[in-house]
Amino acid sequence: xxxxxxxxVALSNTWIPAAITQxxxxxxxxxxxxxxxxxxxxxxxxxxxxxxxxxxxxxxDGQVGLYLVDPSRFxxxxxxxxxxxxxxxxxxxxxxxx
Numbered sequence: 001x002x003x004x005x006x007x008x009v010a011l012s013n014t015w016i017p018a019a020i021t022q023x024x025x026x027x028x029x030x031x032x033x034x035x036x037x038x039x040x041x042x043x044x045x046x047x048x049x050x051x052x053x054x055x056x057x058x059x060x061d062g063q064v065g066l067y068l069v070d071p072s073r074f075x076x077x078x079x080x081x082x083x084x085x086x087x088x089x090x091x092x093x094x095x096x097x098x
Contacts, residue, residue, distance in 0.1 A: 002065040005057075011064070012057035017049035020079060027071070027078045033085040052083045059085045 003011060011017065021028060030052050032039040037055060039047035047055075056062035067080045 001067065003063055005061050005063050008053060008063045009057040012050075012053045017053045021048045021050060024078055029069070029075070029080045031080065031082045033083050036085040037083060039083075049079075049081055052081055056083050056085060061086065 028049055030039075030045050030047065030049065032045050032047065032052055032055070034040060036059070037045075037052075039045060039051060039055060053064055056064050062083070062085045064084070065082045067082070069078065069080045071078055
């Protein structure tokens with residue numbers, strides 16, 4: 001489910017990201033924006049759902065997508081949160097061109 005920026009802001013103002021993190025523990029998978037997120041350190045994602053949603057809510061046009069995934073196919077993860085601050089478009093174009 002992809003959220004608009006306004007929906008992302010609304011989600012960041014709720015208890016839902018924290019509840020998912022608390023209930024699901026370390027089984028959440030996050031994909032912060034590869035170019036613009038402060039939660040990517042040395043090419044690896046850091047942070048939790050609350051931080052990723054909050055960062056997207058603070059950036060104009062920032063948004064997230066939240067997906068339920070099959071744990072047997074995604075390294076034991078139950079939720080996948082993808083953050084878009086504008087860098088995914090650049091990243092995907094770069095991958096396509098190389």
